[in-house]
Amino acid sequence: TQARRKLVAGNWKMNGDMAALAELDAIAAAAALHPHVDVAICPPFTLIAPAAARTALPIGAQDCHARASGAHTGCVSAAMLVEAGARLAIVGHSERRADQHESDAEVRAKAEAVMAAGMIAILCVGETEAERDAGRAEDVVAAQLAGSVPPGAKADALVIAYEPVWAIGTGRTPTPGDVAAMHAGIRTRLRALLGPEADGVRILYGGSVKPANAAELLGLPDVDGALVGGASLKAADFVPIIAAA
């Protein structure tokens, strides 16, 4: 296996204003003390340009339209994100799969647009609680990967985030054994889809990562980092997670 640098990425969701960029400064200062870890923050669209202008920390978007331009009211293209200073973009977050009814095919098209623009795509997959209870978690994630990972994706442009829907914002997490099993399963699926390139793709865990559980989760095999929601808003919560990586 190739060495994979850990990535700790924050997803601010629909939170944050100009004043919140002070947290970004604190996060950037702490990240500089941990040069072996990649750190990124994905603020709302409105903060991408001001965030990118004030920090060397990679700034990302939380979504990206698949098309380059056109009649898509309210949407933002990959080139627009790049111009604003974004270097990565989350695609297929479960909140968008649910709220905006995004399909695997749409998520794949978005990931392709992100990569074609020279950004890193953080592609999210994960099962619902009902799917896990029904014993279908691995099958659901496998189907999401088959439907949404772009063929020919390169390891330096693709990151997978495994985020069980029932663990997001709930304070609940899967057992370490369940996380390790899912990440190993994802690696196997990626090898089938991408060949040897899959060994360089980072697989993040996401869902209620916090300072108290970060070291355990980030120490699991095939867990190459974390996608962090709530605990990425404040440097006091996010910095210990970076340190744990």
Ligand code: PEP
């Ligand atoms: C997320 O939505 O990407 C996430 C991981 O959220 P939280 O950390 O708040 O559970």
